[in-house]
Amino acid sequence: MDTVRLHRLCLGVTLLLGGCTVGPDYRPDRVDLPHGFNAAPDGDVGAGWTRATHDWWAQLGDPVLNDLVEIATRNNLDIREASAHLLAERELRARDEAALSPQVSVGAQAGNLQYSTATEYPPGLTGVDSNTRFWGYSLNVSWELDVFGRVRRGLEARDASVDALEAQRRGVLLATVSELVSDYAALRAAQARREVALANLRSTRDSAALVQRLYARGLANTLQTAEAQTEVDRARATIAPFDTVATQARDAIAVLLGRPPEAIGVDLNTPRALPTPPPLPAVLPSMVVANRPDIRVAERRYAEATARIGVAVAALYPDFTVPLTFDPSSAMIHTLMTTNALAWSALLSATAPLYTGGRLSAQVKAARAEAEAARLDYQHTIIRAFAEVEDALAAFHNEATRQGALADAVRDSSAALDRSERLYGAGLTGYLDVLSAQRSAYAARDARITSQLALMSDAVNTYRAIGAGWQGISVTETTLPVPHDEQARWAKHWRPHV
Template sequence: MLPMLLSGSLLAGCSVGPNFQPDRLKLPSGFTEAAEEKPATPEEIERTNKEMTEWWASFNDPILTKLVQDAIKGNYDLQEAGQRILAERALRDKAASAWYPQMDANAGGGDVRYSLNIDNWPLRPGNPANRPEASILTYGASATWEIDVFGRIRRGVEAHEREVEASVEGRRALLMALLSELANDYMVLRVTQLQIKIATDNIKVAKENLDLTNRLYLEGVGNTLQTAQAQAELDSQIAAREPLKTHVSQVSHALSVLVGKMPGEMEEELKVVKPLPRVPAFPATLPSVVIANRPDIRMAEKEYAVATAEVGVAVAELYPHFVIPLTFNPNASAMYQAFQVNGMSWQFLMMASLPLMHGGKYTATIRATQAAAEASRLHYRQTVLNGFKEVEDAMAAWHDDIEYQEKLEKASEDSALARDRARKLYAAGLIGFLDVLTAERTTLTAQNAEALSRLERLRDAVNLYTAIGAGWRGVALTNTTLPVSLETQNIWARAFQQ
């Protein structure tokens, strides 16, 4: 028996099936849409890599920074993802337990009665008087130990380990999406507040126009049509501001939920008007950094590794299984007999099993796992392409929206100047009130368009930092396990960590 155990131990280092080899795509030397920027220096790339840990700090907005910190601590979706990691780790440990002997203890006793209508010549062992009743006391232990000669258990543990790594990357991807949503909502909040300010300023102008038309009417220069038009314009401006207030409340509710608070808990705090955040500098990065940082790409690679390990598990089923069963089960009718040599009963074997004929079940499983592994590899490649597309799209939007915002700023200034001139000309009786209304509406449209262009510039920055995989490093997993631990269990659970 000992030589068999030794040979089994020597073979235990063998693992059948393919070993995981990361799939590598040929990456470009740089991003096409970054060509408008001057070539990044090593110092700029290093600066970007440092900023990627807490990219939100680049907006120079303390409130945004605090919201991010609160979201990392309090968001329930993120905490749920953390629990999934803990669950995957526990499943990995469960799979690894198959490497060790599995042992159970048993004990029992009682009275039994046998049938006398069964031919049991000469006499039933242990019952020389052939009485139908007997008392039995039994105790013992049973154990099994599978020798992992061909790596079936090892490949299973490897698959679970890769699942743990994939769940970690999944949590990181969720964290990035959370921070991106939070930052975008915060930008919407501030720009909507800016739009409310624009609307309030235009209401003030509309009131002044109404006062002007009333004064001219009293002086005999104006007419009731002009005063009615001025009043209608004022009413329209007041009405247009109300949906913006509603939007501020809704965005405030969304931000509260993202940080793990009740919807109305932060509304008053966030309604305080603050300046727009600063647009950070263009992040200097390389394609290789994106591959290393984007959690969705990293997770797709881990899932490919899981599928590869599962191929090994399927292949191992074609090979012999070696198991050592052990039972120790003494029986007696009296307590003093339970520990005598004659009452001993045990077996210690080396069992081997080899699949011979199963109608192609195992080979079909291998083909299925091979196809799943190839699908995972192709999914990894598509994830890389999608990731690079997001980066290129974000860079293109960044550069295009710079010129777009500059043009809208100029249009806003020009339309405001035209509105002021129109009011003066109307007061002098040189143009009609319709020209004033047209100039005011043009100004309002231009100012709102400029505000939205500022929002797009801020969102471009958020989207670009998210696209290059920034924001998840340095954020540790928070364990919020339910209060059920080994220490709270009975003495047997504390004595044997099963």
């Protein structure tokens, strides 16, 4: 290629590279945020939020729970799966970026060519050997000039997808921690309710023994002894369901830890007190938008869909490529590097759609519709997030009020049970009063534990709703299951032998 033509080709490439990027530029919607939440606690928003976003579960003061969270953030299979998807998307982004660079390939050929001797062309040609040895090699370069931004818009979409998967992994992390705390609270609540049921069983057995003593003295009848024994049987029957709930909670925790139930590695059989949730942090709607992973996912998917419009629009415009080929060939290997053996081509190629039956315009319309759907989903996600925060805050405060009333009920019912048992022992009241007092006292204690569990669940839901928890955890990047050097050995092992 002479110098003049080379300069002209370089100038043409430079002009083409200065082309425009078609399609709309992404601009996120302006979101009108409320001034605050109706049920939000008072306090210093900044300080409260900082404490809440970093290991809020540690404020429960339970070292066993802290150990479980640490194990789960390392071993949870959902988190590791989300990390693998993120790793794959980043590699796909690197693959798409390679389209901006020239693609170079090399090849080599060697062999014999056998020609037909049944025909002569040109006519009268004689003395031509029908068997020819052939040697050749090639260097091929192809460079797509991204004049209208098809590749660049695709990279914008891929970048947004990477960000969305990163936020999605944060959402998986947040969900894992929240579910773990909820399952742990359910386990401790089941153990506490079992202890209350055992205490009630002991109380009914004591009452039954008292009835038997009074019966032996002629101060009670067989109906009362039967009722007392029935109450003992009823109390004994309430214990087994709590064992079932505890077993299910332990198994759920094992799944979150990424381990079989028999290999949890943490003592969960020894009962511990049900954690008491700390005061909820003050939070603003802007913090929720900034920290909730699902909102970030929706916003990034909206950006990705907007970039896909540019990809679809670019397909309406010509494609420009620069194919360069260097293809020497010779019948003898020692002449392969000579000037006569050289063959090359340098072109500037352009292709443009002429008629596609409406396929390309339909793709553009579909991309615009998908972007609009993503925009609406983004808005819907924000509104839903605010509603979830309001619901969680209201549920927490209402349950806290209910728990205060249940504490009074436990105190009053315990006093009533004590009085009824003393009056019955003195023969001043009937046994039905004792049974009624026992049932009321047991129901009040059991309801109080259930309320404590509900309050804990409301606290977990609130932390999850405001997007708190993932900020304080560093997730190790997932690597490929097979190291690169081992992959190379596999490739070498399975390479076909020529």
